[in-house]
Amino acid sequence: MTAEPDIVLSVRDLTVDFTQRQGSFRAVDGVSFDLRAGRTLGIVGESGSGKSVTARALMQLVDPPGRITSGSIRLGEIDIAQLPRRGEAIRAIRGADISMIFQEPMSSLSPVHTIGAQVMEVLELHLKLDRKAARARTIELLGQVEIPNPEQAIDRYAYEFSGGMRQRAMIAMALACNPRVLIADEPTTALDVTTQAEVLDLIGRIQRERGMAMLLITHDMGVVAETVDDVAVMYRGQVVEAGPVDQVFHGATHPYTQRLLAATLKLEQPAARPALSVVSSPILSLRNLGKTYQLGIGAFGGKAKGTLRAVDAVSLELAAGETLGIVGESGSGKTTLGRLILRTVEPTDGEVVYSPPGAAPVVVRTLDKAGLRNLYSEIRFIFQDPFASLNPRMTVRQIVGEPLLINRRGSAAEINARVSQLLELVGLDAEMMDRYPHAFSGGQRQRIGIARALALDPKVLIADEPTSALDVSIRSQILDLLIELRQRLGLSFIFISHDIGVIRYFCDRVAVMRRGRVVEVGDAQTICTSPSHPYTQALISAVPYPDPRRPRMQQRARYTETSLGVATLR
């Protein structure tokens, strides 16, 4: 047993309060931990657990009305908790001794300054380098974070980079002054799984090389299991469990940790459910469905600068009662595909045929307005963001009842009765129907969205990332609700997601999309355990596995493919 590495940063009884007129809210409540050189501490927790506030408090970056009210943050001889928030002392530490990587690299970088200017600024500020030296050092740093052609990249802007490249630039900025402590606040949440794996690799390697102490904030148990040495689990502002990663995952003692782990592991398995009894005829068939966007047409017409094939000759069949998952990374065309089915986005070519049981098949392309409206009552959407997809000025009664009202289904009293029936169906109290959406949590709002989708007794539901805005424990509850509804109401689902775990849990079959094409279709279990297409293999192996004893990412397969001749953007 080697000696423990030196403690770089020591936090004791840290408390952060948000004081407002209505009273005080304690976001962080007596948190203590140590960061050691060359080691990574992961803080996990669900939204509202206080993990991000903790991270920001370490650099005195909590915005008013938030304020550190007690406790200490010791960096060597200095107690950061005692430093004034805007003073010179804390500014000398920020970016030099402690630096931070943020969640959303696009909005965390200035859109009107070059990447280089933003990195050079730190060097000029703390190391007092002149322009030339700062530029040379910046190019070197960009090279270290594996940004190709750093000499050119330095003069580029954030929007010219992909998400992964932006986050690399952010990392370069954080590393510029060789800090002793690196704080990463959900550094990969906004990235695709394959990019996430690469960025986590990079951060880990640089941290080991430089012997930095690192604090990784995340909600993803898989990321924790794959990357950190020690874990602290936060719940309602407190650390409820802490220890080496193996001990926390395999010997969790606090009930919250156990619940969190159970919810995570549950999504690593398919849900228990009866197999499809009879392989029925398809209720929905897509034949060579495609969408081409013309790029860069000016107001005065002119020639397009190029075309983007967002969806390319997709043929799929959805059997009655089946759940078909569509999985892919951002930009793979999965969302567009969902919209093409109902012609919310008009397809460029191909057919969609809807064949309801006991009725004549309908070719969606040939429908007029009235026909489409009928179709909309048979096939309905569930949206991703439960906050943005509910009108904040309408009560739940109005939101859920609106499709009924528009389609003139019954009198006011009948609609009321139906709304309360629907709310109970999705597990909400019917007495809540006169409240506004803001009175509900994210999970409850998504239930309202589901109730609205069910109002007209649809046969098919198209769900576009219905759980990606929700915490893990809520996520499995919503999925279980959908499974139950599917059985009770005999629904068929098209389920669009980037999350392999959710797809495996919920779907019978999966179609894997990449750059507008379906690369592989098959049984969900098979695709998730032994995929045959190399891209699917790379995708599956990049998903972090929530067990530190069975890391998956380290042995991940990489998939490179060039010259697909897709978007020829400038």
Added chain:
Amino acid sequence: MLLYILKRLLYMVPTLFGMSLVSFLIIQLPPGDFLTSLTSAIADSGQSLDQASIDRLTALYGLDQPFYVQYWNWISNIIFRGDFGWSFDWGQPVSRLLWDRMGVTIFVSALSLVLIWALAIPIGIYSAVRRYSIGDYVFTFLGFVGLAVPTFILALGLMYISFTWFGLNVGGLFSPEYEQAPWSLAKFIDLLQHLWIPVVVIAISSTAALIRVMRANLSDELSKPYVVTARAKGLSEFTLIMRYPVRLALNPFVSTIGWVLPSLISGVTITAIVLNLPMAGPLLLRALVSQDMYLAGAFILIMSVLTLIGMLLSDILLAVLDPRVRYQR
């Protein structure tokens, strides 16, 4: 970029043509013409104009010709000879009247614009950064007062104060003794004594509006994640606010240049009348009332040109300031 500017200039030609046509049409819309109002004015003074001289004048001014001929004569003279026509009312070439007034107008307006920006931008930044502080409330209050008080009341008030308390000659741009005098230091000081009232009056309401715009823009930007990033680098609060959010909050300002230019000419008419300033606004008003069509047409045409130039300027500036705009091209 150069190609883009060239293209924009080219697009301006048909737009200008349309604008000139419409402005000419609008001037001709009211019933009657300059001669009608001239005859009635003469009739009011008890005399009368005989039919022969009316006919002679009509032929002289080309008022009997169809609309498109009149338009063609007007526009071709402007384009090929820089001749804006003859003002019936003043008995002078339009261009002489125009450039006299334009010089003063642009001078006074530009001074006001500088004052507006010099006040509004720093105050807006202060108000946004120290939101809900006492200073913010004071500026907000003053701003709303400035917005609410009509400019002519403000002008009258300032005139009253400087006349009764300081005994200054007010109204116009010069005291009578300097009106025709050649330029000298004394004349310049006299000009400054007169100038501050119109500049302040014109600036105040626009300043108040712009403070609100700046405050709102900057407040939005201040909560953006890139501000936290900059703070996490250890930049001082002043540097980071100036370098990041203020830079982005200025974009909407630049977009307004497009309509600031023409409104400088026409927007201060009431103030100019109250203060008896030799600016373009009152002249345009009088030209419209008396149906002095070539004079009015020239003004409207020049304002259209200024609008287009302003739009082009603000678009170019925006592209220089914001790389995202360049990228979309």
